[in-house]
Amino acid sequence: MRTAWLRSAKLLCALALLACSGDKSRARESTSAPEGGVAPQAEAPVEARESAEPKPAAPFRVATYNGGLAMGVLKYVDERAEPLINALAEQPVDLLCVQEFWLEEHWQKLVAATSGNLPRTFRLPPGHEDGGCTRQETDPLVACAAQSCAGLTQHALLPCLLQSCASKLTSLSPDCFNCLSANPRKGPDELARACLRAQTKSAAGARPPARAGGAAAVEVYSGASGTAVLTNAEILERDSLILPSAIDRRAVLYTRLSPPSVGELHVFCTHLTANMEGVPHPRNTSWQKDQSAQIDALLAYVDQKTDGRGATLLLGDLNTGPAIAPSISARLPAHYNRLLARGFVNPYASQEDAKCTYCFDNPLDGGKGTRGLLIDHVLLRGFEGDASGAQIMRSNLTFEAGKKKVKSGFSDHYGLLVTLSRRDS
Template structure:
């Protein structure tokens, strides 16, 4: 009888530990959203939309959210802090730096005065003044084409600041850049890559990686990732596209934005193969690619197909299939640069995964600008789904499926009784 009690004790002591690992059976609600929080007013009503985003996150039903285009460090902190009651855990480049190292706080301006004056007097003023008068995107594009060596010499933090300079209502780009990037050290402009991962659950094994760490580029791209018990690796990214830039000026050996995006896609698939041992990764973000359909214009479809061929699927495409970057969005559609419907925001899961409740989110008009016009939060709409995966591995320490666990427990108890 004493032996029987001991065996029963062992069963009930061990059972909670196994059940904790078997949290893999939980259903996780995952979401991705491009916020379009561009302080330079490329997309209008930045402040009103930021406030609306914070409200939407507080009311969100998601467990994990991947956000893109939050370019300023202060915005990262603001959104993480106001969302803390719903999402107590977050991950970003903000605390890890461009290459996985913490960025030191600096009291110096992002741009060196002499380097900037040299670039401005010897090239920018002569070649790109007209372009800068048309807006920051046009000016920086011209600068990388006509003054590339000077832009490289300025360094990434300076270029980040130039592209993010808040022109306010004056639309005076050159004055804004000089005031905010040379004379006022209000931000060290270590790039956030625009990424923020919010989670209801603890984030482990955090990673932050830059796609092109050795090149000065107008918009730094990369990914952040972490592991969540019962869910596995979750990666959050935003891939390159031509956007508002009129021509390619990225790093060699690539000759187009599509080639640059292909390289980034390949880096993602190498780091997070769908057939990895254990839990398959979940890839979230604005991938700036998507398929063509009878209602969608294809966007860099070759790169979408790369991910599909690698063993992933986009349930939003297969189950919903409507646009996330839409022509009728007043922030980026008919009133902006996008003239056709595209689906470029995805939550990629391994093929055959259990996915339900796939839907488009934050597509209603929430933000109200100073003139009383109701606007959506962003020029993109979000994607959300419910995801469930149970790993039935055989290696030591892996999770037993619920049916197998019940069977084994029943056999042991039967032998004791």
């Protein structure tokens, strides 16, 4: 969870995040159907019919994975991205819900790498791309960064700015914040110049859309949610819900699928706000209340789309989870229990071999500690069949960074795969 607060803190700092443009890889779905019916088949010999046994339907494999590709927040994004995407593309999955694929370049590489097995995709475009600052806003921030954070790299810059320049960040207007948070590869002075230019160019143009109630949207990564769905199943319906959030765009992606092996599924893919202890909330409330409001909206949306019927999957980094002895600590367990109280079950958490998905010994997060959190989930409701879970993307990788060899996790999270199988009737 330490990287969770860094992640949204980076959002707060406005220097870590970038725009993700719309889904350019629309579903490559087959819509052709035979005309004129099916040609009659010759009847098989009785002996053949009696000896033939029906083949069991193939299981449907569902996975969630937080890639941790938060440029400017987590270390080694450039070094991790390509091996991460290649390894993820090799996983035996039929439905994948990903989080923290913030940058368009990473998303397009994932689409290309998985196009053979997961050709249908769903991802929201960013909420906005414009914005601008006044010199009265940028000059104090740039001066503070130069004095207190000079020479720091991207992943070290955020904690410094939060500690030394927090008042300069929180005083930015939404338009300025959105612009400054659009490019994670630039430093404060470069961003300030770019956003002043952007203001000049768009002074007579339209501003980013306001939120309900008239307040301008404060969203990092130019309003990208970082969340997407990839699948090889037929997508019957797509929809989405933007969740209430303080500084970043949180969304629920809904797809209604029809995999032949398990029947129709209602799928909800999301990434809820973390409880960022120690990070000031920009609206003088709490991150815990933000997540609670998101769960309220999420559960209402699930009921709206399903009408309480049908097999339903809720998956993603939910930033809440149970305590499981001996080594998994709870994270906002009351929120997690609210999901169970609405009929969801967690097949992986009930297994004896359940492990943390956000683990304190992950080398990307310092590699210290023996405990962790189980906050990445595939929850089921109304599914009449068997389900078993296993972790994916748990191995480490080694690469060269500068002049040193680095051992790292692919992400600060491990992935989770749940295999669904219909019971014989």
